[in-house]
Amino acid sequence: MTIKLMTPTLAVRDTEQPVPRWAVFSANAIPFLLLPHCLWRLPFAFDFGMGMVDPNAPAWVWWAIPYVFGLSVVSEAAALLSLGLVRGWGEVAPAWLPIVGGRRIPPLAVIIPSTLGGLAATAMYGSTLLTWLNVPGFHGLGFSNGWWEALANVCIAPGILWGPLVLALTYAYYVRRRRPRR
Numbered sequence: 001m002t003i004k005l006m007t008p009t010l011a012v013r014d015t016e017q018p019v020p021r022w023a024v025f026s027a028n029a030i031p032f033l034l035l036p037h038c039l040w041r042l043p044f045a046f047d048f049g050m051g052m053v054d055p056n057a058p059a060w061v062w063w064a065i066p067y068v069f070g071l072s073v074v075s076e077a078a079a080l081l082s083l084g085l086v087r088g089w090g091e092v093a094p095a096w097l098p099i100v101g102g103r104r105i106p107p108l109a110v111i112i113p114s115t116l117g118g119l120a121a122t123a124m125y126g127s128t129l130l131t132w133l134n135v136p137g138f139h140g141l142g143f144s145n146g147w148w149e150a151l152a153n154v155c156i157a158p159g160i161l162w163g164p165l166v167l168a169l170t171y172a173y174y175v176r177r178r179r180p181r182r
Contacts, residue, residue, distance in 0.1 A: 051148020
């Protein structure tokens, strides 16, 4: 009796053209890169400042809980959409969708929003990076001690890769979906 060892694979077999391994790995990593930031944000919903010192912070309001939880859920949902850049459902609409189900998705219908999203994420996290690099004109909030600041930096830092990774995945999607040259 022979035993076959199952090795994990990153291969995606439901796309028209093969997807590069780095793209599959990156698309699968994006939700995990944002998870620490989404979890770090949750205590703010309950008026726990995570060591942040902001004298101009508004008083806690009742809608902070649904807002912060909603922001975290929407961030993770947007991160999961990057999987469409390496999976078949980013090329052909799933059959269960009304009207468009089973139809081929025009490449620009994916490329334009993912490019805009990648640019937006880069700009959003880019200001954080510029603050950390002490670029004049970019100032962050203070912390009550260095441990809180270190925790914030560790939780936020992986998210800085979100925008550039989405832009790289969008380019790989474009290259894969463009028409072959004649």
